[in-house]
Amino acid sequence: MATKVTGVTEGSPPSPGGGRTRRPFLLELYGSAVGKKYVMAITGIVWLGYIFAHMVGNLKIYTGAADFNKYAEFLRTGLLVPIVPEEGALWLMRILLIVTLFLHIMAAYQLTVMNRNARPERYQARREYVAADFAARTMRWTGVIVLLFLLYHIADLTLGWTNPAAAGSTPFEKLVASFEQPLVAAFYVIANLALGIHIYHGAWSLFQSMGWNNRKFNHWRRAFAVGFAVIVIGGNVSFPLAVQFGLVG
Numbered sequence: 001m002a003t004k005v006t007g008v009t010e011g012s013p014p015s016p017g018g019g020r021t022r023r024p025f026l027l028e029l030y031g032s033a034v035g036k037k038y039v040m041a042i043t044g045i046v047w048l049g050y051i052f053a054h055m056v057g058n059l060k061i062y063t064g065a066a067d068f069n070k071y072a073e074f075l076r077t078g079l080l081v082p083i084v085p086e087e088g089a090l091w092l093m094r095i096l097l098i099v100t101l102f103l104h105i106m107a108a109y110q111l112t113v114m115n116r117n118a119r120p121e122r123y124q125a126r127r128e129y130v131a132a133d134f135a136a137r138t139m140r141w142t143g144v145i146v147l148l149f150l151l152y153h154i155a156d157l158t159l160g161w162t163n164p165a166a167a168g169s170t171p172f173e174k175l176v177a178s179f180e181q182p183l184v185a186a187f188y189v190i191a192n193l194a195l196g197i198h199i200y201h202g203a204w205s206l207f208q209s210m211g212w213n214n215r216k217f218n219h220w221r222r223a224f225a226v227g228f229a230v231i232v233i234g235g236n237v238s239f240p241l242a243v244q245f246g247l248v249g
């Protein structure tokens with residue numbers, strides 16, 4: 001049976017008495033396509049914020065090893081201390097990132113299944129669809145590339161599993177040891193370009209998902225999406241290239 005994709009109460013199963021069993025409001029909302037889009041947008045905003053802050057923090061690569069290591073140490077042991085215990089903020093952030101990433105991927109998958117099962121309908125905002133076409137159509141693939149990148153990135157720089165620097169090396173030494181490998185540097189550049197396409201479309205479409213779309217603001221939405229993607233990805237791509245070209249190391 002085809003699933004209808006809109007409306008907040010459509011996810012409720014009929015009760016034995018013939019009426020509808022009401023689930024808690026948030027679950028009820030999540031049962032609809034609109035609710036899943038909210039989840040994608042809100043979890044996307046969390047990650048956009050993290051990615052932006054992460055890039056800005058990593059700019060300390062350019063102010064020297066001591067600065068960068070001090071910053072890495074601060075994130076680990078100093079953030080929000082003494083309001084929270086040492087490493088408390090780090091773990092809160094990790095939990096938030098893991099939960100939101102999981103919800104983002106689950107909602108994306110379920111929306112795809114819903115759309116596949118639904119009657120094929122044309123996108124309502126046709127002009128916007130055409131403009132965002134390439135990024136929109138490749139969201140799944142850019143998402144997969146970014147996810148693979150993220151797994152490698154954490155194995156390399158946080159866990160040190162794939163990192164050529166000796167155990168006990170500083171964060172800066174690990175970073176340079178990683179980016180000195182041409183294949184790793186190339187992977188970073190490609191993955192970050194994929195991330196750029198992904199967050200360009202994400203930053204554009206989250207307004208639509210949240211219902212904050214008005215044609216009058218579309219040029220601001222576009223400027224925000226392009227500006228955000230270019231700044232974050234420009235910074236991120238510059239790091240492996242700076243090591244490859246001997247500017248940092």
Ligand code: HEM
Binds near residue numbers: 157175195
């Ligand atoms: C060239 C760009 C990047 C550089 C130089 C960089 C640098 C780093 C470094 C040095 C760490 C390890 C921190 C530590 O454990 O001491 C780290 C961790 C991490 N990075 Fe990146 N990163 C980059 C891009 C990204 C991107 C694009 C994402 C997300 C899509 C990302 C997400 C993360 C996450 C989730 C962690 C783990 C944080 C933790 O739990 O400790 N990074 N990054």
